[in-house]
Amino acid sequence: MSGWLAIAGLGPGAEALVTPEVSAALAEATDVVGYIPYVARVAERPGLTLHASDNRVELDRARQALDLAARGRRVVVVSSGDPGVFAMAAAVFEAVESGESGWRDLDIRVLPGITAMLAAAARVGAPLGHDFCAINLSDNLKPWDIIEKRLRLAVEADFAMAFYNPRSKARPDGFARVLDVLRKRCEASRPIIFARAVSRSDEDVRVVPLAQARPEMADMSTVVIVGSSTTRIIERSGAPLVYTPRSVPA
Known part of the structure; x- marks a missing residue:
């Protein structure tokens, strides 16, 4: 056989x-x-x-x-x-x-x-509609300084970002450090999507501005998506729509 x-x-x-x-x-x-x-x-x-x-x-x-x-x-x-x-x-x-x-x-x-990243993005609209990157925030297989360097450069390049493995019981402080890096480099209104257990019975999806993001909003079942500087929110009677336009101003 x-x-x-x-x-x-x-x-x-x-x-x-x-x-x-x-x-x-x-x-x-x-x-x-x-x-x-x-x-x-x-x-x-x-x-x-x-x-x-x-x-x-x-x-x-x-x-x-x-x-x-x-x-x-x-x-x-x-x-x-x-x-x-x-x-x-x-x-x-x-x-x-x-x-x-x-x-x-x-x-x-x-x-x-x-992927969880794509399922999460689909739930809220199209936040990954233009250039984006994905970063695994676990430091089990790479040192924290590499994570922080990639995060800083991704913000500088103005990517939308998807974070995997943001926060666990063994790593309760790492995501707080990520939020600190973002707050130093991004506007307070930058949309953050916390998408937990997407497509499962305990699904929970929240869209908040960076200023309201808290470490405890994420766990190992959560994908976090951070918009770029061009990401837009369309308010409506139901859940808002979040999308990143296909073009970037010159």
Whole structure:
């Protein structure tokens, strides 16, 4: 039996936002490998083995998946959102590069998904309608000074910004430092979008000016989007619409 490995994005949470391509791969799989809460989103069935593991063991998880595929299994490594955005695709390729030579010849596919960043942006309008960047605020795999440097340069370049992993119990102060950097360099009215658990039952999306943004508004289930200097808010009877125009004044 010829094995294969698919690295799949399950989207932000709702089943309707899982792509047909990912659903088809899961239907063919013999094994699903991933972080515990993501594997829990995959329905059990005869012939399918679920391999759930804890956080911060991405390389071990990747090696396990590659070993299973090398033994002829049909393996899906699951991530939330898109697997190439701060997720398992990079970890798998790190393992391929440093691992067994035979892994390089495996049938490996990356199946894209809807990112939390894009799902959050869609909820409020089009805040990423012009140039934007995404920054992972976790300092688990990179030092804080790199995060702050990238943040400062992104503000200077006037990107709209999407922040992943803004605040956790282990890192309660990092997002406060981010807000301090923003307040020193951006106008107080700059729109900030706090989008928590988008597409899930506990979804909560708030749009506030930078002056009203507080660290406790974010957690690890929140994507934070910061508008650029040109981002606009359209007030209306319901929730406001937020968008960044497609053009930039000369």
